Amino acid sequence: MKTEYRGNIHQRQKELMTSWYARLESAQAVAMMISGNCVELLEAFGLVPFYPEINALQLAIRHQSLEPILVAEEMGYAADNCAYVKADVGAWLKGITPTGHPLPRPALVLCNFVGCNTYVKWFEHTAEFTGAPLYVLDVPFLRGDEPTEAAVTYVVKQLQEVIARLETISGIRFDIDRLREATGYAAETEELWSKIKRLCQNTPAPFDAYFDAITLMGPLYVYRATREGVEFFRAAYEEIAQKVARHEGVYDDERFRIVVEGPPPYSHFRNFRDMFAKWKAVAVASTYSTVGGLWEFGFRHDPDHPLESIARHMLEHNVTNRNYLQRYDQIERYVREWNADAIVIHFVKSCRLFSAGQGDMRDYFTKERDVPTLYIESDLEDPRYFSEAQIKNRVDAFFEALEHRKLAGSRLPVAGNR
Amino acid sequence: MADVLTRCEELITDVDFNSVKAWKESHQGGKVIGYFPVYAPVEIIHASGALPISIHGAGDRLDLQYADSRFGSFICSICKTTLELGLTNRLRDFDGLLFTSICDVARNLCFVMKRNFPSMYVDFIHLPHNCPSDAAAEFLAADYDRVRWELQKLTGRRADDDALRHSIEVYNINRSLTADLYALRSREPHLLSTYELYLLVRAGDLMPVEEHNQLLTEARERMERPARPRDSIRVVIEGAFCEQPPLDLIKLIEAAGCYIVEDDFTLGRRWFRHAVPTEGDPLRALAEAYVKDAVYSSVRHDGERSRVDGLIEKVRRNKADAVLSFIAKFCEPAYFDYVLFKREMERVGIPHLLLEFEEKLFTFDRAQMEIETFVESLLFV
Ligand code: SF4
Numbered sequence: 001m002k003t004e005y006r007g008n009i010h011q012r013q014k015e016l017m018t019s020w021y022a023r024l025e026s027a028q029a030v031a032m033m034i035s036g037n038c039v040e041l042l043e044a045f046g047l048v049p050f051y052p053e054i055n056a057l058q059l060a061i062r063h064q065s066l067e068p069i070l071v072a073e074e075m076g077y078a079a080d081n082c083a084y085v086k087a088d089v090g091a092w093l094k095g096i097t098p099t100g101h102p103l104p105r106p107a108l109v110l111c112n113f114v115g116c117n118t119y120v121k122w123f124e125h126t127a128e129f130t131g132a133p134l135y136v137l138d139v140p141f142l143r144g145d146e147p148t149e150a151a152v153t154y155v156v157k158q159l160q161e162v163i164a165r166l167e168t169i170s171g172i173r174f175d176i177d178r179l180r181e182a183t184g185y186a187a188e189t190e191e192l193w194s195k196i197k198r199l200c201q202n203t204p205a206p207f208d209a210y211f212d213a214i215t216l217m218g219p220l221y222v223y224r225a226t227r228e229g230v231e232f233f234r235a236a237y238e239e240i241a242q243k244v245a246r247h248e249g250v251y252d253d254e255r256f257r258i259v260v261e262g263p264p265p266y267s268h269f270r271n272f273r274d275m276f277a278k279w280k281a282v283a284v285a286s287t288y289s290t291v292g293g294l295w296e297f298g299f300r301h302d303p304d305h306p307l308e309s310i311a312r313h314m315l316e317h318n319v320t321n322r323n324y325l326q327r328y329d330q331i332e333r334y335v336r337e338w339n340a341d342a343i344v345i346h347f348v349k350s351c352r353l354f355s356a357g358q359g360d361m362r363d364y365f366t367k368e369r370d371v372p373t374l375y376i377e378s379d380l381e382d383p384r385y386f387s388e389a390q391i392k393n394r395v396d397a398f399f400e401a402l403e404h405r406k407l408a409g410s411r412l413p414v415a416g417n418r
Numbered sequence: 419m420a421d422v423l424t425r426c427e428e429l430i431t432d433v434d435f436n437s438v439k440a441w442k443e444s445h446q447g448g449k450v451i452g453y454f455p456v457y458a459p460v461e462i463i464h465a466s467g468a469l470p471i472s473i474h475g476a477g478d479r480l481d482l483q484y485a486d487s488r489f490g491s492f493i494c495s496i497c498k499t500t501l502e503l504g505l506t507n508r509l510r511d512f513d514g515l516l517f518t519s520i521c522d523v524a525r526n527l528c529f530v531m532k533r534n535f536p537s538m539y540v541d542f543i544h545l546p547h548n549c550p551s552d553a554a555a556e557f558l559a560a561d562y563d564r565v566r567w568e569l570q571k572l573t574g575r576r577a578d579d580d581a582l583r584h585s586i587e588v589y590n591i592n593r594s595l596t597a598d599l600y601a602l603r604s605r606e607p608h609l610l611s612t613y614e615l616y617l618l619v620r621a622g623d624l625m626p627v628e629e630h631n632q633l634l635t636e637a638r639e640r641m642e643r644p645a646r647p648r649d650s651i652r653v654v655i656e657g658a659f660c661e662q663p664p665l666d667l668i669k670l671i672e673a674a675g676c677y678i679v680e681d682d683f684t685l686g687r688r689w690f691r692h693a694v695p696t697e698g699d700p701l702r703a704l705a706e707a708y709v710k711d712a713v714y715s716s717v718r719h720d721g722e723r724s725r726v727d728g729l730i731e732k733v734r735r736n737k738a739d740a741v742l743s744f745i746a747k748f749c750e751p752a753y754f755d756y757v758l759f760k761r762e763m764e765r766v767g768i769p770h771l772l773l774e775f776e777e778k779l780f781t782f783d784r785a786q787m788e789i790e791t792f793v794e795s796l797l798f799v
């Protein structure tokens with residue numbers, strides 16, 4: 001079943017990402033992680049961000065991930081290491097790339113450690129295998145509601161150290177006005193992206209905030225701080241808003257509205273999506289679409305305080321650096337404000353940041369919040385952990401029960417959520 | 419000596435924390451703070467008048483009834499058994515729990531504990547990963563100050579600078595006594611087995627530091643005994659810094675012909691290379707020591723290649739013949755480091771063996787065979 005949204009923005013997204021890959025070959029690249037990324041800083045130096053995660057997920061989508069994973073395991077990586085890392089390292093060492101073109105040797109490996117401890121290991125290994133210099137930008141984890149002043153100061157001071165490195169790499173002196181311009185574009189993009197996400201509060205939802213959102217996430221991380229990015233997201237907003245005006249949805253006769261927690265199984269992306277399409281279940285919100293930044297609740301980069309706002313973005317406004325209970329709150333807000341029927345938790349074996357404790361999350365939502373919750377396990381990169389028949393059974397059983405519950409209009413327990 | 423060791427073993431294997439209960443009974447209003455491995459600034463807890471107790475899960479002493487479904491597959495056992503201790507009401511004598519930024523699993527566990535035990539003080543210290551940066555110690559000192567304040571709210575006693583200096587002194591003594599025993603074992607491993615050393619040191623996780631200092635001093639005095647060296651290889655154990663292996667497995671490694679001359683069991687008890695200074699601002703001194711004077715560890719980034727070089731140096735310093743990579747199942751920080759360690763060990767020609775363990779491991783046949791084969795290949799080939 002063809003379900004994904006294919007409008008002009010889809011075409012434009014492809015062009016943008018192709019031109020990014022092309023730039024990677026010619027310009028100086030800085031390797032960085034998606035979560036809470038500080039792409040604004042690179043933009044101020046005209047440096048190109050290079051995200052190994054995009055590389056890894058592209059390999060999985062194209063069914064090319066198993067070979068490099070096996071290469072990595074041969075070297076001593078464990079079955080239980082994050083498969084993103086294994087695919088990336090294996091691919092680098094074997095020269096396997098999603099586009100067929102060689103990937104750059106980064107001028108700097110900038111580990112914007114935001115929440116995920118595996119990042120530190122991953123980038124230590126990238127530095128080791130590529131021979132590129134490494135800087136670990138340590139972002140204290142968010143314990144309370146807000147970061148402490150000491151945490152903000154710590155991150156700002158490190159950003160200044162990064163700036164000194166970027167000056168050396170690029171041969172350009174740091175210009176605060178260029179950074180203000182980049183954060184200004186970012187703020188505009190973030191505003192548009194938030195408005196796009198809010199469009200899913202309509203019924204029917206005009207796009208799928210899990211599966212389709214991923215298409216938009218590439219430009220969001222690569223182009224957020226540029227004029228092209230702003231233009232792309234403005235066009236996207238207009239196109240999707242028109243769909244809403246015409247009452248067009250992913251499914252015009254949408255049956256279920258879900259919130260999805262956890263990354264997708266990229267190696268079986270299509271099949272996984274079809275399992276939900278069968279039930280006309282649309283994701284109206286997802287936590288995965290907030291790894292790079294959580295903007296729908298109001299945060300924007302601030303051109304008047306560029307460094308501090310970059311620090312606050314990394315510290316506070318992305319799902320990975322927020323604590324586990326804040327994630328419960330985020331999901332709860334989605335359920336309420338986006339008017340969802342259920343939560344789908346996708347436990348990803350590779351990713352303990354997302355997955356460790358998701359059983360407790362399910363316990364909380366089913367027992368204390370009475371929200372039907374489906375829990376399924378596979379992986380985001382390693383095709384060996386996707387048991388298609390088993391997952392499909394669970395999905396079917398869940399939506400059958402959910403349908404029953406909706407018809408009965410009652411709060412019957414939903415099978416499949418235990 | 420045997421009686422001391424028996425007492426230590428009882429303490430370590432008691433999942434009901436009877437010793438904590440007894441301490442509370444004899445210290446009216448006293449507070450107990452549990453901390454999760456690998457390292458915690460125990461001096462701050464101590465100076466606040468509370469008793470710091472290290473919680474290392476429940477080993478093989480507890481069946482999982484509740485925690486398994488909360489944490490799912492592919493997660494290390496220490497996290498699950500720690501949660502199980504709570505869900506079965508065994509942490510009832512604890513007033514607070516401290517976690518640190520060692521890995522994603524421990525971090526999420528911190529907040530799951532917070533939700534499930536709302537009456538407890540549960541906190542998280544972010545230990546820096548950018549030790550080369552000048553800003554790291556300043557940040558950490560500020561975070562320590564925050565924790566000091568939280569502890570004061572709990573205990574009603576402020577860890578002022580003098581109290582902190584005193585606590586640093588007491589723990590410096592503890593670290594130095596521990597280091598002496600480690601040095602003795604490395605020098606003359608036939609005089610002190612790792613099993614014994616492990617019991618003596620780990621018991622310190624579960625008792626007041628003053629008592630532990632006394633215990634270590636007495637043990638050292640009673641240690642002179644005739645013993646003959648046997649045919650064994652000298653190995654360094656690397657990778658068991660958080661979840662702890664079953665005690666029998668440690669015995670087995672020794673019985674299979676290994677002198678363990680260095681290890682990273684309960685690494686937090688030997689975290690600093692030198693005594694922490696007692697002059698100046700004590701919180702700053704503790705933070706500086708973390709950032710600049712800590713041993714290398716898989717749960718911290720402290721500069722490029724420092725751990726790989728650290729392991730090789732450790733092997734040389736202890737004149738070890740081989741490395742035993744001894745890793746808790748599903749422990750990602752250890753697995754990742756293993757890749758770079760292995761690469762370097764192969765480059766410089768250090769023999770090594772990878773062995774996985776879990777808290778609940780009841781049959782050791784395979785492990786025994788692997789270790790024996792490994793030892794034989796080094797002793798007789
Ligand atoms: S553990 Fe999760 S967040 Fe971290 S690199 Fe792997 S997939 Fe990404």
Ligand code: SF4
Binds near residue numbers: 520521522661750
């Ligand atoms: S055993 Fe490893 S993975 Fe588990 S909590 Fe400890 S450091 Fe984290």
